[in-house]
Amino acid sequence: MAFSRQWADAGNERAQAIEFWIDFFAVFGITNRRVVSFEHAVKKHGGGQGFIDLFWPGQMLVEHKSRGRPLEPAYDQAMDYFPGIAERDLPHTLVVCDFARFRVIDLEARRTWDFALADLHRHVRLFGFIAGYKAQEIRPQDPVNIRAAERMGRLHDALRKSGYTGHALEVLLVRLLFCLFADDTAIFPAQGLRAFIDERTATDGSDLGARLAQLFQVLNTPEDQRSRNLDDQLAAFPYVNGRLFEETLPIADFDAASREALLDASALDWSAISPAIFGSLFQSIMDAKARRNLGAHYTSEENILKLIQPLFLDELRSEFARVRSNRNRLFDFHKKLRHLSFLDPACGCGNFLVISYRELRLLELEVLRAAAELQGHAGQRSVDVHSLIGVNVDQFFGIEIEEFPAQIAQVALWLVDHQMNLRVSEEFGQYFARIPLVTSPHIVHGNALTIDWNEVLPATRCSYVLGNPPFVGHQWRTQEQMADMARIWGTEGRFGRLDYVTCWHRRTVEYLRGNTATNAALVSTNSICQGEQVATLWGWMLANGTHIHFAHRTFAWTNEARGKAAVHCVIIGFGLEDRPGKVIYEYENVKGDPHAIQASHINPYLVDAPDVLLPSRTETPPGLPQLRKGSQPTDGGHLIFTEAEKTEFLTREPNAQAWIRPYIGGEELINGNGRWCLWLKGAAPAQLRAMPLVMERVQRVAETRRKSPTKSVVEFAAYPTLFTQDRQPDAQYLAIPEVSSETRQYIPIGFLWPHVIASNQLQIAVGAxxxxxxxxxxxxxxxxxxxxxxxxxxxxxxxxxxxxxxxxxxxxxxxxxxxxxxxxxxxxxxxxxxxxxxxxxxxxxxxxxxxxxxxxxxxxxxxxxxxxxxxxxxxxxxxxxxxxxxxxxxxxxxxxxxxxxxxxxxxxxxxxxxxxxxxxxxxxxx
Structure with missing residues (x-):
């Protein structure tokens, strides 16, 4: 308002425009004239030379006229400059002004505002980006997340090509991630990093590595301990701390291409990045194969909320609703939020911790609003917010086996912390930031299956265990994972058939013994609640006092990025203390939304029913026909024909007609695509000798079986005319396919006659x-x-x-x-x-x-x-x-x-x- 009064009578573009805009930027705390350039030379549309009145690369372009001049020609003149501006420098905001009037065009949202100078204070948020404020919602699926990871990927490739690899490259990329984010969120002077690189380094990139090393040293040094001769542009950067810039790295050798890659990355709006998913995207740039499917492997925010809401968030919000009108109880509730602690023992890039922290901060913000209302400060900006914010990143703990994701997890928590601090700043009208970084999240680089979780976070202090441990079936495990399984479950019984993820279930239960009030929730493959794994895993879990509190039944764990990945998962919330209010989240469609069902008890099959554990029973109950697998050839394919192969074979070997039978497995039973087999049971030697092509196939069967690593198959090489497992009925039988599509309401089954040979992909019951x-x-x-x-x-x-x-x-x-x-x-x-x-x-x-x-x-x-x-x-x-x-x-x-x-x-x-x-x-x- 003071600025509007000061310039109310100005009108001469040539004499007053530059001073007008210098004062305008001062309104937003920007006094460094390096941020923008006046009379910036550029090639106009058509090839002529032009001069932009005010240009801030990547942010804003201003065309200024004398008072009373029409604004439309000024807008057209400004648009003529765009073809001459480098793509990364294109502004998102265009302003035309004649001192008395402003026309502001948001080029990304395609919106325009016209207002008088006297009304500038009513529209000041349009210029919030100048001070580092971004009036936008952080959207996990925002394409900027993908573009940012792709640009960091190009930078990664350029540096690796130069020979800069390994730990040093990973740390450098994590630091640059923080700096790029800081450049757009008011941690650094507005566009300070971008200007520093653009203005203070050679275009061939030869000195960029050394200049970045100098910048990192400045960021790691308190302002009062810095050299008095430090360059003003470097001195403007804040002290960051948090040990992020503490390690001395080898100086990277940049060239023109890698410098351009870094400048391209800096041109993005990093304030819109979602730390919850960007960490996973960022990690994928280190793997060329993963990058081709960029965006396919991060955990979506929607799915994270499926876990954290029933684990703790819903309960906290309900408690807040009960206490919000009582000042003392609200104060106690706020203290409770500060004393909660969270452990993710397989945290990856920290997405579960990041979303949990963000939601806790949002809840705290609601608490502060409610407290202000109770104290009569609603709508006022007199609250000392610095003394009120209690929730912090040091309440969050993680264990991650890989170093690079562990580093990303720590930085991601700092990034979301600052995003939340900006929300607080906007809410209360006071700038709030935690720079330098005094507190840090506790992310431990190590194998969660070999270290003591109590050394990371004592169980007595832990409120919640949560996360998405790795799923690996027994046939896909590495030697290290097999060793982990043996260490956790032993080598006896059927424990080796459990999925790798179950190691975290056992370790969690053992950890909870130190504090039975702690609750846990883990994402898992749905196989731990189906089939043979149930009795093995849950027999142990139930015997050790586990109670299931809530469960999401099978659903597709997907995301919205291109190259979607989907696995079929369950989420199980559990603890060592029983509690009321159990909920099962049921999915009519595994790719759809769930509906909640109240349950009195949740059993290991995730049903409201008693704790029944079904054995892998081989005996058929009395009075029922026995169900068994069909016959198995183990023949290398030499006894089996497609329809076309059978026709061609019989053309050459017509005597085989009597020995060829329909051969039906689950695929053929359901889809009707016929196969055939040589069924030589009972064939006399003379008959076989009369069929040379049959003998050729029999010979190949024998050779195949002799090469088998299985002793019983090798022994059956002596019987090459027979299937290794002959279970063929001599009467009509019921046939059930081993596998059927999930989309069918009824599994297709049917009766077959004894001349039809049932393969081992069918289950058959004679006498049904x-x-x-x-x-x-x-x-x-x-x-x-x-x-x-x-x-x-x-x-x-x-x-x-x-x-x-x-x-x-x-x-x-x-x-x-x-x-x-x-x-x-x-x-x-x-x-x-x-x-x-x-x-x-x-x-x-x-x-x-x-x-x-x-x-x-x-x-x-x-x-x-x-x-x-x-x-x-x-x-x-x-x-x-x-x-x-x-x-x-x-x-x-x-x-x-x-x-x-x-x-x-x-x-x-x-x-x-x-x-x-x-x-x-x-x-x-x-």
């Missing part, structure tokens, strides 16, 4: 009836399968153990004894409905099971037949105490677990597998 077909085809069985079965990627994987553990509707002895007539009626209803399903399929003889069970193409007649079958099966379960209806699969499986518990409690002690497994797990832990 329409009753068995009906139950296995029902929604009840399919819900069980989706929950307890393993997965191949996202596809559903069936196994005999799923079938053997399934609680059939007529499994209870009392059902057979006391309700015989009702049981017979229910069985007949299921058989009738099952036959109706088969009849509905038969109406479409040209369609494969894939066609029939695709949700988009499933015939209405087949869908209705399945719905009637579901009703018949559900009614049969009512005889065992089941409800009349189910809202979803989770309710079905919850009932099935209860029924399973009842059935197994009636078995002899030796057959009570889950309990014995749990006792063994407890013994192993002891």
């Amino acid at each position: 009836s329409a009753l068995h077909f009906g139950v296995v085809s029902s929604s009840m069985y399919n819900a069980w399968l989706r929950l307890v079965g393993g997965r191949m990627k996202s596809d559903i994987r069936h196994s005999p153990a799923i079938y053997n553990n399934f609680p059939w509707p007529f499994s209870l002895p009392e059902a057979a004894a006391d309700l015989a007539a009702a049981v017979q009626s229910a069985q007949a209803a299921i058989e009738s409905a099952a036959q109706a399903v088969l009849d509905a399929r038969a109406q479409f003889p040209g369609s494969s099971l894939a066609d029939l069970y695709d949700p988009l193409t499933m015939p209405p007649a087949l869908l209705k037949a399945h719905q009637k079958l579901d009703a018949a099966v559900d009614k049969a379960y009512q005889l065992a105490g089941g409800p009349r209806s189910y809202k979803n699969d989770a309710e079905r499986v919850a009932f099935l677990f209860t029924l399973y518990q009842r059935i197994t409690s009636l078995l002899p002690a030796a057959a009570a597998k889950p309990g014995s497994r749990r006792r063994r797990a407890a013994r192993d832990s002891a």
Whole structure:
């Protein structure tokens, strides 16, 4: 307002414009005339020479006229300068002015504001960028994150090409990351780094390495200890501390190209960077392969919030809502926020810590607003914010096995700290910054599976353990990871089959023993809650007092960057103390949003049901047909034909026609793509000798088997005409594919005749009836399968153990004894409905099971037949105490677990597998 009054009568461009803009910049605390240039020479559109009245590269261009002159020609004149400006120097803001009037054009947002000089104070935020303020939201998927990582990647490549590599290169890049961010967020003088490089280093880059080393030394030296002869431009940089610039690095050899790469990086607006994801992007520039898929591997903010909200944020916000109107309780709540501590024992680039810290700071900001309202300061700017901000980065602890991500994690926390400080500054009208860096996050470079977490953060001080440890299946582990597994789980039993991520589950439980009030949440591969891993891992976890507090059931862990990566994950929140208010987050679509379901208890399969651990049961329950794998050739492919190969072979060897059979696996059963096999069982030697091409193939089978590393296969080289595992039925059999798409509501199954050879990719049951077909085809069985079965990627994987553990509707002895007539009626209803399903399929003889069970193409007649079958099966379960209806699969499986518990409690002690497994797990832990 004082500036507006001072210049209210000015009007002569030639005599007063430069002084006008010098005073204008002083309004924002900028007194260094190096920031902008006046009468900046540039080539105009068309090739003529022009002079920009005021130019701040990468920020602002001003065209100034005398009072009363029209602004439109001034705007056109300014636009003529743009073709002559280097791309990295293009401004985001264009201003035309005649002293009395301003026209401000935001070139990125394509918005224009016109106002009088007297109203400048009402529009001052348009110029907030001059002082380092950016009135914008930090968006994780903002393309600037990708562009910034790509430009840092070019700089990385240029330096590495010069021979500057290893630890020194990593530290230099981390320092430059901090400096580029500081240049755009008021830590440094506005565009101080960019101006320093542009103005104080040679264009060939020959002295840039030395000048950066000098800058780092200045940043590491308190102002009162610096040389009196220090250049003014260097002296303007603040003391940073935090040990970020402490280490003396070898001086890097830049050239013109690497200098240009650094200037290009400095031209971006680094205030818009999201520290939560940029760290992962930044790390990927070190790997050429990862950079080709840049943006595919960072953890999205949305997914991080799925973990931290139920772990601690929702509860803190609820508590804040309860205390916000009580001054004393609000004060205590604020103190509580300062004393929380967080440990991520596999922190990577720190994204979980960064988002947790940001959310804690945002909550603290709400606390300060509420306190100001209670004290009558709402809307006023008299609060001493410096003494009120309590939450700090030293509440955050991490362990990371790689050095470079560990360095990035520490800097990322400082960056988000400063972003939050700018939010506070804007909120309360006072500049607030924590420079020099007095406090630091505690990021330890080391293997979390070999060091004592208490040395990083004593369990007695820890509030929450959180993170996303690495997933590695047993077949993909390195030697070091195998050693970690043996150290954590031992080498006996089935612990070696666990995923690598489970090492963090065990270490977390052991850590929580030091403070049972601490809660934890980890992202994991969904395989730890499916199939064979459940009993092994959770037998130990439950025996050691673990309670599941909340869980996100299987969902796709994705991000919005190009080259998306997706894995199928669960999030499990747990602790050693039970607590009410348990929640299961259910996903109808693994790529969609969840809905929360209140639960009284969450079991290891992430269902509201008792803690039942299903064994890898090989015995079939009495009264049921045995389910087993089909036959396995182990033949090197020499006994198997495609349709085209079979036709060509029979043209040359017609005598083989009698020995070729249909060969069906899961793929062929579902999609109808036929294969064939040589089934030479019972072939006489003379018959074989009469078929030379068959003999050639038999010879190749023998050779293949002799080369096998498996002893039993080598021994079977003596029987090259036979499959190594012959389980082919001599009667009609039920066939179930081993793998089926997750998109199907019902797994496609069917009956096959004995002349059709079932491959080992099918599971088969000889003697199965329409009753068995009906139950296995029902929604009840399919819900069980989706929950307890393993997965191949996202596809559903069936196994005999799923079938053997399934609680059939007529499994209870009392059902057979006391309700015989009702049981017979229910069985007949299921058989009738099952036959109706088969009849509905038969109406479409040209369609494969894939066609029939695709949700988009499933015939209405087949869908209705399945719905009637579901009703018949559900009614049969009512005889065992089941409800009349189910809202979803989770309710079905919850009932099935209860029924399973009842059935197994009636078995002899030796057959009570889950309990014995749990006792063994407890013994192993002891």
